[in-house]
Amino acid sequence: MSNNFPKNTPLSSSVSEKLASLFSEMQADEINWLREHLNALAQKAADKASELLILYGTESGNAESLAEQTLEKANKLGFKAKISNMAEISLATLKKADNLLVIVSTWGEGDPPETAADFYEAFMADSAPKLDSINYSVLALGDTSYEHFCKIGKDFDARLESLGGNRLFERKDCDVDFDDDFAEWSDGALKAFSSVLTLDSNNSSVSKTTKTAVKYSRKNPCQSELSERINLNGTGSAKETMHLEFDLSGTGLTYEAGDSLAVQPKNSDELVSTLLETTQFDPSTSVSIKDETYSLGEALKSVLDITTLSVPFLTRYNAIANNQALAGLLDDEDKSNIQNYINGRDLIDVLIDYPAKELTAQSLVDLLRKLPPRLYSIASSQKANPDSVHLTVAVVRYETHGREREGVCSTFLANRLDLDTTADVFVTPNKNFKLPENTDAPIIMVGPGTGIAPFRAFMQERKALGAKGKNWLFFGDQHFITDFLYQAEWQAYQKEGLLNKIDLAFSRDQKEKVYVQDKMLANASELYAWLESGAYFYVCGDASRMAHDVDKALHQIVQEQAGLSEEAAAEYIKKMKSEKRYLRDVY
Ligand SMILES: Cc1cc2nc3c(=O)[nH]c(=O)nc-3n(C[C@H](O)[C@H](O)[C@H](O)COP(=O)(O)OP(=O)(O)OC[C@H]3O[C@@H](n4cnc5c(N)ncnc54)[C@H](O)[C@@H]3O)c2cc1C
Ligand SMILES: NC(=O)c1ccc[n+]([C@@H]2O[C@H](COP(=O)([O-])OP(=O)(O)OC[C@H]3O[C@@H](n4cnc5c(N)ncnc54)[C@H](OP(=O)(O)O)[C@@H]3O)[C@@H](O)[C@H]2O)c1
Ligand SMILES: Cc1cc2nc3c(=O)[nH]c(=O)nc-3n(C[C@H](O)[C@H](O)[C@H](O)COP(=O)(O)O)c2cc1C
Numbered sequence: 110m111s112n113n114f115p116k117n118t119p120l121s122s123s124v125s126e127k128l129a130s131l132f133s134e135m136q137a138d139e140i141n142w143l144r145e146h147l148n149a150l151a152q153k154a155a156d157k158a159s160e161l162l163i164l165y166g167t168e169s170g171n172a173e174s175l176a177e178q179t180l181e182k183a184n185k186l187g188f189k190a191k192i193s194n195m196a197e198i199s200l201a202t203l204k205k206a207d208n209l210l211v212i213v214s215t216w217g218e219g220d221p222p223e224t225a226a227d228f229y230e231a232f233m234a235d236s237a238p239k240l241d242s243i244n245y246s247v248l249a250l251g252d253t254s255y256e257h258f259c260k261i262g263k264d265f266d267a268r269l270e271s272l273g274g275n276r277l278f279e280r281k282d283c284d285v286d287f288d289d290d291f292a293e294w295s296d297g298a299l300k301a302f303s304s305v306l307t308l309d310s311n312n313s314s315v316s317k318t319t320k321t322a323v324k325y326s327r328k329n330p331c332q333s334e335l336s337e338r339i340n341l342n343g344t345g346s347a348k349e350t351m352h353l354e355f356d357l358s359g360t361g362l363t364y365e366a367g368d369s370l371a372v373q374p375k376n377s378d379e380l381v382s383t384l385l386e387t388t389q390f391d392p393s394t395s396v397s398i399k400d401e402t403y404s405l406g407e408a409l410k411s412v413l414d415i416t417t418l419s420v421p422f423l424t425r426y427n428a429i430a431n432n433q434a435l436a437g438l439l440d441d442e443d444k445s446n447i448q449n450y451i452n453g454r455d456l457i458d459v460l461i462d463y464p465a466k467e468l469t470a471q472s473l474v475d476l477l478r479k480l481p482p483r484l485y486s487i488a489s490s491q492k493a494n495p496d497s498v499h500l501t502v503a504v505v506r507y508e509t510h511g512r513e514r515e516g517v518c519s520t521f522l523a524n525r526l527d528l529d530t531t532a533d534v535f536v537t538p539n540k541n542f543k544l545p546e547n548t549d550a551p552i553i554m555v556g557p558g559t560g561i562a563p564f565r566a567f568m569q570e571r572k573a574l575g576a577k578g579k580n581w582l583f584f585g586d587q588h589f590i591t592d593f594l595y596q597a598e599w600q601a602y603q604k605e606g607l608l609n610k611i612d613l614a615f616s617r618d619q620k621e622k623v624y625v626q627d628k629m630l631a632n633a634s635e636l637y638a639w640l641e642s643g644a645y646f647y648v649c650g651d652a653s654r655m656a657h658d659v660d661k662a663l664h665q666i667v668q669e670q671a672g673l674s675e676e677a678a679a680e681y682i683k684k685m686k687s688e689k690r691y692l693r694d695v696y
Contacts, residue, residue, distance in 0.1 A: 161188045161302060162206040166195035166213035166225030166261070169369065169484055170537040171287070172250055174326065176212045179295050186299055187308035196224035196541070200231050204238045208302055209274075211265050214250035217652060219257025223693060224541050227686075229261065232268060241273030244305055246298040247280040250287060253419035253478070256448060258282065277301045284421075286479035288328070289399070324361055327482065330373060330533035331362045335526050336497065346591035349504040350559060351523050352488070355534060358496045362534075366490045366566035367542040367694070370498055371482040373533035374518035376416070377525060380457075381409045387460045394470040398479075405470045413477040416455040416517055420447055423459065425476050430465035453509030483518035484537055486649060486694055488562035490569035498534075501562040501594065542647070542694040548576035551644040553636065555659050557585035557614065557625050560650020561594050563694055567647075568598075572607055580607060581639065583625040585614030625655070626662035637670035645690045652695035663691075 132140060161183055165176035176192050183190035193202075195213070203209075216222050221229040231237065247269070249262020259282040266280040278301040281294035325331040337354035355370075364370070385392055385406070392406030398413070409415055420439065427435045438447050456477075460468075489499035504523045505516025526532050544567055545552065554564040561584055571580065582599065586592035592615070593599075602608035612628040629636055640646065648659050668678035685691040 160206070161190040161208045161210065161306065162203075163190055163192045163210045163212070164195060164198065164203070165192070165211075166222050166228070168214060168216050168222035168224070169539070172212045172214050172222075172248075175248065175250075175287070175291050175295075176210075178291075179210060179212065179299075182295055183299055186303065187310050188299070188302070188306065189309065194224070195222075195228040198228065200228075200238060203232075204240065207242055207244065208277075208306060209243055209245040209269075210248070210298055210302075211245065211262070211269070212248045212250070213262050213265055215255070215257060215259055215261040218255070219260040221261045225261075229264075233264065237268070237272060239273050240269065243269065243272075243274040244277040244302065245269045245274045246276065246278035246294075246301065248291065248294050248298075249280060249282045251282065251284070252481075253284045253421045254417045254451075256444075258419075258421075277305065284478055285481035325535040327371070327535060330371075330482075330535045331357075331360050332531040333357060333360060333362065333498075333534050334531050335522075335528055338523070338528060341501070341594045343591035347587060348592055349506075349523065350592075350594060351500075351502045351504060351519075352595075353500045353502060353522055354489075354497045355500075355532070356497055362498070362536065364487055364491055364498060364536045365538065366487070366544060366570040367563055368487050368539050369484040369537045369694075370487050370500060371484050371535050371537050372500075372518055372522065373482045374480065374521035375411045375525065376409065376480070376517060377515065377520065378410065380415065380515075381406060384409060384415055384457055384460075387457055388468065388470075388473065390470045390473070396471050396474045398474060405474070408474055412479060413474065414480045415477065417478075418451045418454060418456070418459065420451075422476065422478075423447070423451075426459060426465065427463070429467050429472060429476075430463050431467075432463040432465075435463040453507075453514070455514070458510060458512075480517070482533075482535075484696070486559075486562040486566075487536075488565045490566050490573055492573035493569040499565070501559050501565070503559045539694060541689070542649075542692050544570060544576075545578070545645050545690075547578070548574055549578050551579040551581070551639050551642060552647060553581045553583070553639055553644050554647045554649075555583040555625050555629070556647075556649045557583075557655060558594075558650050560648070560655070560695075563649050564647070565595055565598065568602055568607060572602075579609045579639070579644075581610040581612075581644075582608060583612050583614070583628055585616060585623075585625045585628075587615065587617045589613070589615045589618055624658065626658050629659070629662045629666065633666045633670055636666055640667070640685070643690075645692065646685065647692050647694075649694040650696075656693060656695040 163176050163179050163183070165172040167173045173194070180190050180192045213225065214222055247262050247266040249259035249266070251259035251262070262280060262282060266276070270276060278298040281290050283290040333355040335353060336356040337352070339352045341350045341352050342348045390405055392404060394405040395402055396405050396408050398408060403412060423435065424439055427439060438450055441447065485500040485502060487498055488501045489497065502519050502522050505519045507514050542563065548571070552567070554567065556564045564582060568580065571578070586594065593613070599608060599611055603611060612632060614623045614625045614628050616622045616624060646663065648656055650656070664678050664682060667673065667681050668675060671678065671681065673681065682691060
């Protein structure tokens, strides 16, 4: 709609004459009725023009939480704001918006969040409608350690411009420690929109979020005691997979099967010591981080990310180091050279390879981002375990460039967090990885390695609910003898009839690799029959290879079993996705 009709424009004489003739024939009560009707219409048009739509696309909940915070801020300021998920909005609805804030994250390797993928595809397509009366601003969430940093937010920003939109406030690209950037963007964007929208001061302080307040969050984590830690792999295994239990008694923390738990780790003392030795900085030196004072040692251990390298970090670092070789790498048109340097290296390598004489303790701290929490798919149902939350964590250890390396959070959980001591945790709800509401619906679960975690939660939940729906599990890992995670539990579920079918792919027990997708293909006709009977299909675990290969196998099964073309099989699976019967939790 156009907001540009000039105020107080005189009516043309022909329109005036027509109206005069119409009014002369009307009764007084008819004129009153018409006046009221026109006023109501004008109010409706003004209301719509002053409405602010906050549209988010999320996978692990950050964009949703920031959208809710923006909504609260906007309502306090007197905006008429509403919030929508890209998973649930159509382009036709978007077209009706005049004022838009987009908050969206990037996943995979520069991909949209799973639930925003259809909307993203439609929005980027040639058939997308013109949006030339829309004012907008974009907040992009991402992680500088990924090559395609904030790509989806950047795509939305550029597409809104190309569809004719008016960028009212500049896009902000956020790294994983997004709090300050979010505050700056939301304040700035709302100020910019307040200059084009009529605010209703009577409406201020009204706060309508779409869901009940979450008690614990990134900013207000729950301190929960580690009460159990068991290595699930047997002696001789190449893997180390920890079953962990956190005690929730008295915390009030709640979760649902399918959600993830975020854990705030600390760096290891050994790594901090090596870093201090390399820099020759005194650990007791006072440093400040966002107005708070710490000793350097404490800041490096508990507050800052000292392992992840990224191009933006190296660029900032080289502004101090001024190293020609590093500048050459950063400027190289072939970006694979800097990525190759980054892979398998950390801050200590950079300090050794490209020393920075001018670096001080404070300037080092200023270069580093905050240590981000890590997510873990919850491996328990709260219906079966009211006072605990369980995780299944693969411990990350590897050697590169002559040094033993460790994953920060997995080794924090496996080695550094003592039993009966607390860690900071909070739940990141995953609305898109839930059991079917209909407890009679069959489910197929594909979860090799740590991908098994949410399916343990699903089975506990279905048992607690007395769900009648059939359950089929595909699990795989390296060896049957040492790596069959939670073996006794699956066998007990089979015995009691809860788990109707289990197919196992132990990849290294024979010459040729056998993976879960091979087991799916070997059971193609039965799997298709389950799908036809309304089964939900779940995948959890490795995103880079497994999830892709399982998806390929699923397409092949549908194509062959239904006798469909490649395109028709793709449509069948697209429909399953839109019916929320093909759900993935991959990382
Ligand atoms: C929604 C979600 C659910 C998840 N659920 C689970 C789960 O249930 N269980 C689980 O174990 N994990 C899960 N993860 C992964 C988890 O969040 C962490 O990423 C994982 O534990 C590693 O974290 P870390 O801090 O130990 O390692 P980090 O310190 O983050 O190190 C990992 C990085 O080390 C590097 N690296 C690792 N191996 C090598 C190698 N061989 N050579 C060179 N570089 C290497 C890579 O850059 C890698 O990104 C999940 C992730 C998400 C997003
Ligand atoms: N994005 C990530 O950061 C990420 C994601 C997942 C796992 N990991 C890391 O990988 C390590 C172990 O993870 P995990 O315990 O969950 O197990 P995993 O490495 O995913 O392995 C589980 C099983 O899947 C098999 N597998 C390998 N490639 C596959 C494919 N293309 N399709 C299907 N199956 C395949 C493995 O076989 P083979 O090993 O014999 O080939 C193994 O039998 C951990 O260090 C974890 O942090 C990292
Ligand atoms: C498996 C995985 C892949 C990711 N891929 C990217 C990426 O390609 N580019 C990027 O900028 N950020 C990437 N991120 C970072 C997320 O965008 C970031 O964590 C964001 O805050 C998530 O927001 P959400 O919770 O709203 O989905 C990735 C994160 C994970 C766990």
